[in-house]
Each structure stands twice: as structure tokens, then as C-alpha cells.
Amino acid sequence: MKKSIILYIVAGVIIAASVVKIFMDRRKSHALQSAISSPVILAEGFIVCDTLVNFELNTIGSMRAYESVDMESEISKRLVSVNFKEGTFVKKGTLLFKLDDADLKAMLERLIIQEELASQNEQRNKTLLEKGGLSQQVYDEVLNNLLLLRADIKLINVELDKTEIRAPFSGKIGLRNVSEGAFVTPDRILTTLQDIYKLRIDFSIPERYANSIMSGMKITFTVSGNPCPFTATIKAVQPNIDVDTRNIRIMAVADNSDGLLFPGSSVKVFLDFQETEKSIFVPSQSLLPSLKGYNVYIVSKGKARMSNVKTGIRTKENVQLLEGVKIGDTLVMTNLLRIKPGSYVMINKLN
Secondary structure: OHHHHHHHHHHHHHHHHHHHHHHHHHHHHHHHHHHHHOOOEEEEEEEOOEEOOEEEEEEEEEEEEEEEEEEEOOOOEEEEEEOOOOOOEEOOOOEEEEEOOHHHHHHHHHHHHHHHHHHHHHHHHHHHHHHOOOOHHHHHHHHHHHHHHHHHHHHHHHHHHHOEEEOOOOEEEOOOOOOOOOEEOOOOEEEEEEEEEEEEEEEEEEHHHHHHOOOOOEEEEEEOOEEEEEEEEEEEEOOOOOOOOOEEEEEEEEEOOOOOOOOOOEEEEEEEEEOOOOEEEEEHHHOEEEOOEEEEEEEEOOEEEEEEEEEEEEOOOEEEEEEOOOOOOEEEOOOHHHOOOOOEEEEEEEO
């Protein structure tokens, strides 16, 4: 009886082992068939690492004079002389226009005579006051009259200064809009004055570059019709971000002593940056565009896995990845259109 039981057990073990072997053989055969139906795709790869990179940003700006002013009269008077030649350089303080001042000079002459008489009268009354022969009230009235005359003289001198229109800074004078003998008013532009020996370049960059820009940086720019590059120095950065455009405004200054540049020109600005902190930059060709942004293929254990990534700064050849990959991942760079999630990929070259 015992021998029969043992024989049954041995037979059961042999049958179970045979079933397991048949199952394993079938799995191996299925895997082999899957491998044959899914050939390995050869591709170039890139190992993700953190690095510092230099990148160039291009933007459009406009050029204007370093200083610019519309010359206008503060008073309404007849123009008696124009003392400059159009389109020439003038120094700060140069007399540009002279307005009629005959009436003001006559008024000033009369006030000077009255002031001299009032001053003598004040001295006499002061002597009487000291001797007790005059009340303080009478003396105060005499003194007040003298002070009013002196104030009127100052006022006339101010008006006389306004009849001389001078250059507020050194620069190039423009075309005049009036002739001698014309009656000018405060709302009429007589000419323009611009300091074009230094030029301002105004441009904006996206807010994500705000920490990379600073005063003293050099920029390169070009203008239409002149292929030669020019240089300028950043002098000021707007302290706030524009809430409508999400850009930050920047002002640079360029030397124009040779006169090759003109205010009002459109310029193309080139800025060279270096990342201040290490981050992940990968070749742009490794990205696959999608409705949700960009994807990459990551090779792990011989198979391709798709990952959605978030991009940042771009350079000519590389793009910054903020999310979706980690240091040490191997990205596929070629044959991207042949690869699907789960495809077998062999990296034959690392860049």
C-alpha cells in the first residue's frame, strides 16, 4: 500500500514538472516571436547631465538720441534774430533765438530809476526813525515800497532771460521752423536739438532673463542697410516687469562719434548670456512636438519610454528642460519617427 502511494506521488511530481517545462518553453517561444516581430532600432543617444551653457538672445529695439528737446519759447514775442546754422553742432549755452525785448528793457529802465529814488527815500526815513522823528509804520511802508520795486526788477530780468533761447546741452541743431520777424508763441516748436554723439537703444526681453541682465553688460546690434555690427553698453534696467507683455525694458548706450547711426532707426539686438546656475540642456533634435508641448524618448533596459517635458531657455542647438527628465537618463536623438513607446532601441553612438 505504501509503495502505491509513493508511486502516485512520484508520478504527480513528474507530471507537474512536465507542465511547468511546457509553459516555460511556450513563454520563451512567445518572447522570441515578439523580439522577431519587434526589431531593435539603432539610434544615437544623449546622456542627460547638468551644465552651464552660453546662449544668445535676439530681439528688436529702437534707437534714439541720448538727449533730445523741442526748442520752444516760453513767452509770446516777435523773433528778431536766428543765431545758428541748421544741421550744425552747437555747444551748451549757445544763443539760438533772440526775441524782441524793447518793451521789457524800457520797463526795466523805469523800475531802476524808481528803485534808486525809493532807496534814497528809505535811507532818509531810516535816519528820521532812528532820531524819533518818524513812526515805525511810516518807515515800514517806505521800506515795503522799495522791496516791491526790487522784486519787480527781478521779475523783468526773468522775462528778459526768456527772450534769449539758448541750447540746454551740446548737440546737433535741426531745421528751423520759423524765420526772423515771425511772432512766436509757447506752443510753437522753433527747432529741435539732439545729442546724437551718443545714442540710446531701447529694447525689451522676456522676464525669465531678468536675472541674467545687468548694467555694464555689452550688447551687439545691427541696423538696416549696414551689415557691420556695432556695440553698446547697458546703462539701465527697468526695475519692474511690464504686466501686459511680461517683458523687462532695458536701455543701452552706443557711441556715435563717427556719425554712422541715426536716431529713430530699428535695430536688431544680440545678447550673450551664461546660465548662473547649472541646469539640464539637451539637443533640440531630441524633442518631439505634441499637442501638450514636447516629448522625449528615454531608453531604459533597452526599451523606449516616452516622457512629456517642460522646456525653458533655448540656444542655437540646445534647449533647457525643466521637467520630465533627470540626470543620467539616456535620450534618443535619431530615428524618433520610427520609435514607439516600448520599442527596442540600441544606442550605437552617444553625443
